[in-house]
Amino acid sequence: xxxxxxxxxxxxxxxxxxxxxxxxxxxxxxxxxxxxxxxxxxxxxxxxxxxxxxxxxxxxxxxxxxxxxxxxxxxxxxxxxxxxxxxxxxxxxxxxxxxxxxxxxxxxxxxxxxxxxxxxxxxxxxxxxxxxxxxxxxxxxxxxxxxxxxxxxxxxxxxxxxxxxxxxxxxxxxxxxxxxxxxxxxxxxxxxxxxxxxxxxxxxxxxxxxxxxxxxxxxxxxxxxxxxxxxxxxxxxxxxxxxxxxxxxxxxxxxxxxxxxxxxxxxxxxxxxxxxxxxxxxxxxxxxxxx
Numbered sequence: 001x002x003x004x005x006x007x008x009x010x011x012x013x014x015x016x017x018x019x020x021x022x023x024x025x026x027x028x029x030x031x032x033x034x035x036x037x038x039x040x041x042x043x044x045x046x047x048x049x050x051x052x053x054x055x056x057x058x059x060x061x062x063x064x065x066x067x068x069x070x071x072x073x074x075x076x077x078x079x080x081x082x083x084x085x086x087x088x089x090x091x092x093x094x095x096x097x098x099x100x101x102x103x104x105x106x107x108x109x110x111x112x113x114x115x116x117x118x119x120x121x122x123x124x125x126x127x128x129x130x131x132x133x134x135x136x137x138x139x140x141x142x143x144x145x146x147x148x149x150x151x152x153x154x155x156x157x158x159x160x161x162x163x164x165x166x167x168x169x170x171x172x173x174x175x176x177x178x179x180x181x182x183x184x185x186x187x188x189x190x191x192x193x194x195x196x197x198x199x200x201x202x203x204x205x206x207x208x209x210x211x212x213x214x215x216x217x218x219x220x221x222x223x224x225x226x227x228x229x230x231x232x233x234x235x236x237x238x239x240x241x242x243x244x245x246x247x248x249x250x251x252x253x254x255x256x257x258x259x260x261x262x263x264x265x266x267x268x269x270x271x272x273x274x275x276x277x278x279x280x281x282x283x284x285x286x287x288x289x290x291x
Contacts, residue, residue, distance in 0.1 A: 002055055002056055002059075003036075003053060003054065003055035003057070003059075003060040004053075004054055004055070005052070006031060006051070006052045006053075006054060007049070007050070007051055008029050008049070008051070008052075009050075029050060029052070030050075030052045031052055031054050033054065034055055035052055035053070035054050036053050036054065036055055036060065037052065037062060038050065038052040038053075039051050063077055065077075080114045081113055081114060081118040082112070082113060082115050082116050082117040082118040083116065083117055084117075084119055085117050085119060085120060085159050085160060085163045086119070086164065086167055089156075089159070090116060090117070092149070092152055092153050092156045095116055095144075095152060095156060096144050096146075096149070096152055097144070098115070098140075098144070099116070099140040099141060099143050099144030099152070101141070101144075102115070102139075102140040102144075103139050103140070103141045104139070104214070105136060105138065105139060105213050105214055106129065106134060106139065106140045106143060106155075107125050107126075107129065107136035107213045107214050107216070107218055108213065108215075109140040110125045110128070110129075110159075111125055111216065117159070119163075120159070120163070122216050122217075123182055123185065124162055124166060126181060126185060126218055127162050127180055127181050127182055128155070128158045128159050128162045129155075129158075129225065130181040130219075130220075130221050130224060131158040131161070131162060131181075132154045132155040132157075132158040133154070133224050133225060134151070134155060134225060135220065135225045135226060135227045136211070136213045136214075136218045136220065136225070137213050137227065138227060138228070138231070139234075142228070142231065142234055143155065145234075165177065179199075179201065181198070181208075181219060181221060184196060184198050184208060185208065185219035195207065196208070198221055200221075200223065200224065204223070205223075206221050206222050206223030207222050207223075208220065209222050
């Protein structure tokens with residue numbers, strides 16, 4: 001995401017092109033911009049260390065873990081994360097088993113950091129699904145079927161390809177390939193009020209539509225990302241008559257609403273007030289207030 005950790009007196013690591021510059025070694029401390037938390041540590045020898053977390057957004061979480069350093073990656077929250085698609089990409093067979101158990105939309109499953117994979121954000125998932133010609137509302141369990149192994153293999157390849165390409169340029173959007181959906185996904189498919197047609201590799205064009213899937217706005221290349229004709233038959237089986245919500249607590253919705261509903265965030269769309277529901281995310285359940 002957009003958050004970064006900083007240690008006073010050290011240049012900050014760069015995982016992506018930062019929105020704010022590193023505080024550097026001689027900067028005002030704590031950092032003036034976007035600082036959400038600053039902690040001072042004192043060692044047994046009296047040595048002082050200072051750490052700060054800065055983030056222009058408010059999505060970040062800080063969790064305290066009581067474990068030895070060697071155990072950190074094996075206990076929650078790190079132990080609950082999915083596989084890293086860059087460093088430890090699962091096999092096609094492993095993904096098939098994982099997807100077969102998930103009836104949520106494939107986009108929601110790919111965004112679930114405690115699912116089969118972690119570290120893939122919203123724009124990357126949209127890019128991956130476009131490159132693999134998969135509609136974001138398609139149930140993950142459909143892709144996990146033995147009969148859809150070719151489709152899964154293509155998705156597997158695109159997860160790896162898009163991740164490697166994004167990391168290779170430090171997530172600098174200006175250096176992303178010109179033929180990526182990313183270059184056209186913003187603005188709800190319009191530029192200066194006019195519809196923008198997306199140029200496909202074969203020279204034809206397609207409109208870009210937007211749906212809310214898994215709680216996130218999703219860009220869809222209409223000519224490429226179509227729901228399969230046999231989806232209704234797949235969903236008609238008793239166990240799949242309703243598509244489950246993703247693991248972070250979205251309410252289950254009717255299949256037709258999920259795959260065909262309009263984007264409620266689009267201009268002019270009616271907005272419904274949502275009553276707060278129970279906290280279901282394991283992240284919040286395990287979090288404790290620090291006083």
